[in-house]
Amino acid sequence: MAELQFREAIRDAIDEEMALDDGVFVMGEEVAEYNGAYKATEGLLDKYGFRRMIDTPISELGFAGIGVGAAMNGLRPVIEFMTFNFAVLAADQIINHASKVRYMLGGQVQVPIVFRGPNGSAGQLGATHSVAYDSMYAHFPGLKVIQPSEPDDAKGLLKSAIRDNNPVIFMESEQMYGLKGEVSEEEDYLIPIGKAKIKREGSDVTVVTHGKMYHVSKQAAAQLEKEGVEVELIDLRTIKPLDIGTVIESVKKTNRCVVVDEAHPFGGVAAEVGYLIHRDAFDYLDAPVARVTLPDVNAPFAKNLFDIWLPDAKNVIDAVNTVTYRK
Amino acid sequence: MGNYRMGTPKKTASKKTTEKKAVSAKPGKSEKIHLLTQMIRIRQMEEKTYEMYTKEKIRGFLHLYDGEEAVAVGIIENLDKEDGIVSTYREHGHALIAGMSMNSIMAELYGKAEGCSGGRGGSMHLYDKKTNFFGGSAIVANGLPMAVGLAMAYKMQNRNSISCCFFGDGAVDEGEFHESMNLASLWNLPVLFVCENNFYSMGMPFELAQAETDLVKKANAYKIEGAAVDGMDVMAVYDASVKAINYIREQKKPWFLECQTYRFRAHSMFDPERYREKDEVKEWKKRDPITTFTSRLQEEGLLDEDELNEIKKRVAEEVEESVEFSEKGTDEPIENLTRFVYSDEPKTLNKSK
Ligand SMILES: Cc1ncc(C[n+]2csc(CCOP(=O)(O)OP(=O)(O)O)c2C)c(N)n1
Ligand SMILES: [Mg+2]
Numbered sequence: 001m002a003e004l005q006f007r008e009a010i011r012d013a014i015d016e017e018m019a020l021d022d023g024v025f026v027m028g029e030e031v032a033e034y035n036g037a038y039k040a041t042e043g044l045l046d047k048y049g050f051r052r053m054i055d056t057p058i059s060e061l062g063f064a065g066i067g068v069g070a071a072m073n074g075l076r077p078v079i080e081f082m083t084f085n086f087a088v089l090a091a092d093q094i095i096n097h098a099s100k101v102r103y104m105l106g107g108q109v110q111v112p113i114v115f116r117g118p119n120g121s122a123g124q125l126g127a128t129h130s131v132a133y134d135s136m137y138a139h140f141p142g143l144k145v146i147q148p149s150e151p152d153d154a155k156g157l158l159k160s161a162i163r164d165n166n167p168v169i170f171m172e173s174e175q176m177y178g179l180k181g182e183v184s185e186e187e188d189y190l191i192p193i194g195k196a197k198i199k200r201e202g203s204d205v206t207v208v209t210h211g212k213m214y215h216v217s218k219q220a221a222a223q224l225e226k227e228g229v230e231v232e233l234i235d236l237r238t239i240k241p242l243d244i245g246t247v248i249e250s251v252k253k254t255n256r257c258v259v260v261d262e263a264h265p266f267g268g269v270a271a272e273v274g275y276l277i278h279r280d281a282f283d284y285l286d287a288p289v290a291r292v293t294l295p296d297v298n299a300p301f302a303k304n305l306f307d308i309w310l311p312d313a314k315n316v317i318d319a320v321n322t323v324t325y326r327k
Numbered sequence: 328m329g330n331y332r333m334g335t336p337k338k339t340a341s342k343k344t345t346e347k348k349a350v351s352a353k354p355g356k357s358e359k360i361h362l363l364t365q366m367i368r369i370r371q372m373e374e375k376t377y378e379m380y381t382k383e384k385i386r387g388f389l390h391l392y393d394g395e396e397a398v399a400v401g402i403i404e405n406l407d408k409e410d411g412i413v414s415t416y417r418e419h420g421h422a423l424i425a426g427m428s429m430n431s432i433m434a435e436l437y438g439k440a441e442g443c444s445g446g447r448g449g450s451m452h453l454y455d456k457k458t459n460f461f462g463g464s465a466i467v468a469n470g471l472p473m474a475v476g477l478a479m480a481y482k483m484q485n486r487n488s489i490s491c492c493f494f495g496d497g498a499v500d501e502g503e504f505h506e507s508m509n510l511a512s513l514w515n516l517p518v519l520f521v522c523e524n525n526f527y528s529m530g531m532p533f534e535l536a537q538a539e540t541d542l543v544k545k546a547n548a549y550k551i552e553g554a555a556v557d558g559m560d561v562m563a564v565y566d567a568s569v570k571a572i573n574y575i576r577e578q579k580k581p582w583f584l585e586c587q588t589y590r591f592r593a594h595s596m597f598d599p600e601r602y603r604e605k606d607e608v609k610e611w612k613k614r615d616p617i618t619t620f621t622s623r624l625q626e627e628g629l630l631d632e633d634e635l636n637e638i639k640k641r642v643a644e645e646v647e648e649s650v651e652f653s654e655k656g657t658d659e660p661i662e663n664l665t666r667f668v669y670s671d672e673p674k675t676l677n678k679s680k
Contacts (some may be wrong), residue, residue, distance in 0.1 A: 034601070127452075286479065305446070
């Protein structure tokens with residue numbers, strides 16, 4: 001195991017896949033000479049040169065679509081968005097092309113492309129820089145969606161994403177790039193897409209989460225432990241395909257579940273997981289599934305409003321207390 | 328001080344007349360001193376926001392306008408109060424010259440309820456209905472189509488105002504720029520497109536982003552007339568915008584103005600600036616729009632040392648007051664979190680003319 005920052009795990013994953021396959025290349029704003037707006041591609045220009053490290057103008061729709069074309073024609077692009085908040089400009093190519101083209105063409109083509117970058121909020125940046133888009137992309141057949149929470153998951157999953165023959169949306173967080181964690185040094189370390197991970201075992205309540213909210217939930221679990229409540233903490237890691245099996249197994253044991261999701265509530269991951277639990281484990285539930293999400297409100301800038309807007313450990317604890325009828 | 332646009336309202340009849348007179352191309356002493364003062368107001372305000380950011384009074388992203396003051400001042404001063412202005416996330420200067428109070432800008436940066444947007448938007452989303460400042464925006468190029476839409480509303484309602492849209496060289500990279508230019512031209516809409524070409528979009532040099540770096544040629548390709556101007560020279564910008572605004576009002580067509588300028592500070596507060604040489608910055612600083620214009624006014628005998636010091640002193644007081652105002656600002660009550668997601672105001676009727 002080696003201790004790496006999240007951004008280093010990302011970089012290593014790309015580096016290893018680039019070394020392995022000449023068709024893998026990186027394209028996006030400030031990825032090469034600037035080493036990435038958040039330094040997730042540091043050093044890769046020096047190693048691979050301008051042929052495979054491509055700085056683009058601020059043309060999200062253009063370079064996303066160019067990536068799709070290149071992927072349909074034999075390459076394996078890794079497209080970086082400075083944040084998924086800017087990928088909305090590229091939505092036509094991701095949604096109308098990448099997700100659909102294989103199906104529409106009767107399986108004649110495949111689109112092995114990764115779209116990656118930070119997702120969700122990152123402090124007081126205002127409404128247009130704070131949206132969590134994971135559920136939105138998960139809505140579309142043809143796309144896979146990954147959002148890891150720790151460096152180890154990031155490395156193993158990004159390598160798998162780059163090798164996948166489908167369009168994969170790989171989401172990170174500005175606020176996690178500096179996060180350190182032990183990362184496997186196993187050669188060719190791959191984590192299968194679509195596998196959740198139980199990161200803490202517990203018998204009282206299942207908390208299902210992913211991405212940045214994993215850390216909020218972990219904090220809550222530590223606090224609840226002091227109060228004698230044992231949380232089983234499941235990090236989904238992949239949103240689509242969703243590993244509902246792991247969740248159901250856990251709920252059958254704990255009989256209670258809280259889903260924590262950094263997105264607006266309507267039609268989000270929390271809504272989907274909640275439905276699937278009711279479908280597959282209704283008889284095991286001792287309380288309705290609870291969810292902790294953003295309110296149905298755009299991100300405010302003012303700190304006091306932002307702080308209550310974003311889910312925190314206290315919100316998770318309150319939800320756990322509700323489903324365990326403790327308060 | 329100076330919280331008005333100098334432009335036509337002072338010089339022409341009331342806004343009820345349908346035809347607006349051409350703006351004056353010959354500013355006198357007091358107007359020139361006003362232009363200088365406006366640039367100094369921007370500079371001092373920006374330097375203070377920098378300081379307050381380092382003290383963590385201001386959070387989030389902060390993009391400063393130092394070095395580019397001549398563009399906002401040279402253009403906005405020629406606009407009417409009713410004209411709409413659209414800008415980017417580097418918009419503190421435009422907002423100030425549009426006529427917003429420094430207090431309301433600073434308080435917004437602080438995220439206080441007294442800010443122009445009640446603390447909801449922050450640095451990148453200044454907005455003020457009273458002065459027709461239709462906002463900064465944090466998404467590159469997404470102000471352009473909106474500005475064309477403002478112009479469409481002016482035209483459809485015979486309001487005889489124009490919309491003025493500021494954007495960076497980086498916005499030219501986006502499709503929204505091209506679609507906006509084409510539609511404004513195709514539909515003869517009164518838009519002044521102002522590209523603030525500071526030769527970088529974050530770390531990306533302009534010449535690596537555009538195959539055709541002659542931006543006026545791009546405008547011409549859409550059948551839009553335009554010009555490129557030295558954006559470090561406030562009088563050059565002023566003259567160019569007089570011509571542009573008169574053209575738009577008379578011809579009822581868009582105009583494109585490229586202002587070549589330079590940002591003295593980093594892109595934002597998180598930019599190590601490894602993409603440009605210190606010497607390059609130094610060279611451009613020799614063309615500082617404020618110091619060069621100050622010298623020119625002094626050479627012309629229009630400004631003496633005492634007057635200059637007096638201006639700087641008054642501006643410094645205004646800046647200090649804006650900080651005090653913001654420090655004393657209040658937080659919006661958290662019960663208000665869900666306000667303004669939707670409108671529940673009653674519908675108003677547009678009467679046909
Ligand atoms: C659609 C979109 N893509 C990327 C960004 C990130 N970004 C913010 S400012 C900027 C550079 C813009 O440069 P330019 O338009 O030249 O304006 P300047 O900052 O030089 O004033 C970039 C890439 C963004 N805000 N929006
Ligand atoms: Mg620029």
